[in-house]
Amino acid sequence: MTGIISTDVLIVGAGPVGLFAVFELGLFDMKCHLIDILDKPGGQCAELYPEKPIYDIPGWPSISAQGLVDKLLEQIHPFKPDFTYNRMVSSLEKLEDGSFRVTTDENEVFEAKVVVIAAGGGSFQPKRPPIPGIEPYEGKSVFYSVRRMEDFRGHDLVIVGGGDSALDWTLNLQPVAKSVTLVHRRPEFRAAPDSVNKMYAMQEMKQLAFKVGQVTGLTGADGQLSSATIKGGPEGDIEVPCTRMLPFFGLTMKLGPIAEWGLNLHENLIPVDTEKFQTSVPGIFAVGDINWYPGKLKLILSGFHEVALMAQAAKRIISPGERIVFQYTTSSTSLQKKLGVVE
Amino acid sequence: MTKLTFIAHDGTQFDVDAENGSTVMENAIRNAVPGIEAECGGACACATCHVYVDEAWTAEVGEPEAMEEDMLDFAYDVQPNSRLSCQIKVRDALDGLVVRVPERQG
Numbered sequence: 181m182t183g184i185i186s187t188d189v190l191i192v193g194a195g196p197v198g199l200f201a202v203f204e205l206g207l208f209d210m211k212c213h214l215i216d217i218l219d220k221p222g223g224q225c226a227e228l229y230p231e232k233p234i235y236d237i238p239g240w241p242s243i244s245a246q247g248l249v250d251k252l253l254e255q256i257h258p259f260k261p262d263f264t265y266n267r268m269v270s271s272l273e274k275l276e277d278g279s280f281r282v283t284t285d286e287n288e289v290f291e292a293k294v295v296v297i298a299a300g301g302g303s304f305q306p307k308r309p310p311i312p313g314i315e316p317y318e319g320k321s322v323f324y325s326v327r328r329m330e331d332f333r334g335h336d337l338v339i340v341g342g343g344d345s346a347l348d349w350t351l352n353l354q355p356v357a358k359s360v361t362l363v364h365r366r367p368e369f370r371a372a373p374d375s376v377n378k379m380y381a382m383q384e385m386k387q388l389a390f391k392v393g394q395v396t397g398l399t400g401a402d403g404q405l406s407s408a409t410i411k412g413g414p415e416g417d418i419e420v421p422c423t424r425m426l427p428f429f430g431l432t433m434k435l436g437p438i439a440e441w442g443l444n445l446h447e448n449l450i451p452v453d454t455e456k457f458q459t460s461v462p463g464i465f466a467v468g469d470i471n472w473y474p475g476k477l478k479l480i481l482s483g484f485h486e487v488a489l490m491a492q493a494a495k496r497i498i499s500p501g502e503r504i505v506f507q508y509t510t511s512s513t514s515l516q517k518k519l520g521v522v523e
Numbered sequence: 524m525t526k527l528t529f530i531a532h533d534g535t536q537f538d539v540d541a542e543n544g545s546t547v548m549e550n551a552i553r554n555a556v557p558g559i560e561a562e563c564g565g566a567c568a569c570a571t572c573h574v575y576v577d578e579a580w581t582a583e584v585g586e587p588e589a590m591e592e593d594m595l596d597f598a599y600d601v602q603p604n605s606r607l608s609c610q611i612k613v614r615d616a617l618d619g620l621v622v623r624v625p626e627r628q629g
Contacts, residue, residue: 224563370596
């Protein structure tokens with residue numbers, strides 16, 4: 181464990197609403213640290229539909245989802261937020277002095293005076309493939325990511341999927357594993373053509389096997405895989421012996437550990453009041469798609485409104501007793517200094 | 524109005540009136556058909572509105588485009604008549620269309 185990271189506000193989720201929260205909090209001099217399970221900012225906008233246009237961002241008749249993320253990053257740049265990627269917040273506890281201790285799935289510890297949950301539809305997690313009876317093998321011989329390539333040395337490996345993750349790991353693990361079989365529903369791939377060509381070349385040289393079809397069953401005992409059944413291919417039903425499997429079926433959103441943080445929930449959403457967007461625990465706020473209140477609309481623009489009001493309430497917690505002056509960025513010299521647009 | 528029929532995995536039938544130009548997914552959501560999740564809201568980005576088109580209708584409905592075919596890789600138990608319902612637009616010629624909801628969405 182490394183040292184504790186302290187910040188004014190810890191924001192869980194770096195999607196558009198989490199990013200804009202940095203702006204509104206920054207105007208009140210609050211320093212933010214964002215944690216996201218993805219390897220980049222932008223949340224669903226960046227992960228699910230970066231190139232799709234959004235038509236209901238005020239002032240932008242049409243902007244691509246990634247374009248919006250890029251603009252938000254530019255807008256919050258003056259406030260120098262810190263980012264921690266590839267991490268899921270696993271626990272959240274309130275300390276005696278009213279601040280919060282937050283721990284990630286890699287055991288990093290953060291302390292913050294205020295926590296803002298901007299987790300959208302929850303955390304992106306690898307999608308469990310549609311293979312009946314896969315659960316007992318998970319974490320023992322079926323893995324959804326490669327943490328150490330060495331873990332696959334000497335194994336008969338089946339990789340399932342047709343995207344870049346599946347192809348990249350097929351190529352990278354081929355020299356390490358005893359054998360590699362790639363399984364995909366069809367001969368066309370979503371992955372980069374270059375990787376696909378390399379894979380086919382290696383198949384020609386019998387360095388790996390590629391099977392068209394879907395994995396429909398697993399055989400093994402005590403979590404240890406011994407073979408996989410593949411159906412739907414030109415060879416009919418086949419049995420491929422294997423001791424490790426890596427399925428890459430994309431990501432899905434799950435509420436995850438948030439459910440265990442002691443907050444009141446309403447159908448997997450976090451109820452908040454509409455003045456402060458505070459949860460049932462004072463000092464923890466929830467904004468964007470993850471929150472719920474009467475009339476809630478899951479729109480990015482609603483999230484932007486929510487963070488502006490939330491920032492006022494957060495300031496009262498972080499600087500108790502200090503008078504909050506409402507100012508416009510257009511006319512306030514002090515806000516413009518913070519934004520770095522005047523000396 | 525164009526008539527659509529959804530058959531949920533438990534066999535429950537939902538007959539709905541759909542506006543031309545809307546997507547089959549939108550009509551499932553509007554009529555609370557169980558088993559259609561549409562996590563991404565119709566952006567062809569999640570494969571959680573997967574349906575099986577009734578065999579009598581596959582020719583009229585047509586084949587998925589490349590992007591949809593890519594997304595179908597993420598769906599559960601993909602069959603030759605699998606489609607993502609957010610990518611099927613309702614039109615006169617689809618009056619009477621029957622689609623079945625799979626056991627689960629991914």
